[in-house]
Amino acid sequence: MRIGELAEQVGVSVETIRYYERQGLLENPARSESNYRSYGGEATKRLGFIRQCRSLGISLKEIQPLLKLAEAPGAYCGEVDALLDEHIRKVREQRRDLAKLERQLKALRVDCHPSMQVRGCGILQDLALVTESESRKSADKKVSIRP
Amino acid sequence: MRIGELAEQVGVSVETIRYYERQGLLENPARSESNYRSYGGEATKRLGFIRQCRSLGISLKEIQPLLKLAEAPGAYCGEVDALLDEHIRKVREQRRDLAKLERQLKALRVDCHPSMQVRGCGILQDLALVTESESRKSADKKVSIRP
DNA sequence: GCTTGACCCTCAAGTCACTTCAGGGTTTCT
DNA sequence: AGAAACCCTGAAGTGACTTGAGGGTCAAGC
Numbered sequence A, B: 001m002r003i004g005e006l007a008e009q010v011g012v013s014v015e016t017i018r019y020y021e022r023q024g025l026l027e028n029p030a031r032s033e034s035n036y037r038s039y040g041g042e043a044t045k046r047l048g049f050i051r052q053c054r055s056l057g058i059s060l061k062e063i064q065p066l067l068k069l070a071e072a073p074g075a076y077c078g079e080v081d082a083l084l085d086e087h088i089r090k091v092r093e094q095r096r097d098l099a100k101l102e103r104q105l106k107a108l109r110v111d112c113h114p115s116m117q118v119r120g121c122g123i124l125q126d127l128a129l130v131t132e133s134e135s136r137k138s139a140d141k142k143v144s145i146r147p
Numbered sequence C: 001g002c003t004t005g006a007c008c009c010t011c012a013a014g015t016c017a018c019t020t021c022a023g024g025g026t027t028t029c030t
Numbered sequence D: 001a002g003a004a005a006c007c008c009t010g011a012a013g014t015g016a017c018t019t020g021a022g023g024g025t026c027a028a029g030c
Helices: A003-010 A014-022 A041-055 A060-070 A078-109 A122-126 B003-010 B014-022 B041-055 B060-070 B078-109 B122-126 B132-137
Strands: none
Touching: A003 A014, A003 A041, A014 A041, A041 A060, A060 A078, A078 B078, A078 B122, A122 B078, B003 B014, B003 B041, B014 B041, B041 B060, B060 B078
16 A cells, blocks of 8 residues: 555545654555555554544654553553543643633624724723823833944 | 843743744834843733733734734724634634543543453553454563553 | 853744645556 | 656744753842
8 A cells, every 4th residue: 555545544644644654653664666655454553543642632742652552452551541631631621711712702802892993992902902192101211222 | 121021021931022023023122232122111011912812812923913903093993803703713613622522532531441451441442553463463472561 | 350140132943743845756547 | 658646855834932052241249
């Protein structure tokens, strides 16, 4: 199987496969006479595993040891649990943050003045810029300015 | 005000300020004789605005025109609305994705075999690696179990 | 007067997970 | 035989910063 076929099977770009190889997540495959990469069924599984992990938001760095573990059937798999727990914690946190963010954005959204001019735009005011008159009184500290 | 003070006021690193300057989001500040950046109160506001936007997940590229808009009191602010609407849409989508992700991760998490060995680990099996041929072949390999 | 340490400066490179580009060679179809 | 579709390598680009190297400046304390 050549790289393009593998890519299509797993639903990933050719460049991504080569990238994973460079990163040491996929073994260097056999090569054809014309130096084309040549893969067996193993590669599909390994790449599928990686993609599955990535779709769960697991980083490449975290996938590395998972792959090792997955290939050592007698090993202790508590590490997998731990990694997942930590990951679930992170995802939960992200979700909380995003929920808060959505509330903030929605609160902003209703906040535009009917004039539809920046002058009266509550959004921009809430975002805390729009100089009212405070910049006028900017007491001039004399600092020598470089050319 | 020197860069360190500004950084502390706004709660951002000195490097980040210099980065924003390079990106053209902050104007080149005045310089002291010894070439130190010297900021007035304006900078605090502008930087605060940027940080507020960033905390809402708005990209630097999107902040650029917002800043321009915020400084042109007579302009039409419908663009701000549009940007926010689009952003809210994105955030909602991200939240849906993350919720799904959390369900998947939790489903995985309960799935480890009582032996706590990779051999029987449902998680890794669900992640779809552990080839049968491999498992059989290496069934006799004694793999040390982590404490 | 001299050292120490906390600041400040610039420029360059590193991070993550890819993607894109430049400049080729090979295979397959017509 | 020529074109399209595939493959190769190596390098650079993305975003939003962070880190590092290699310096200069300034106030306080000895």
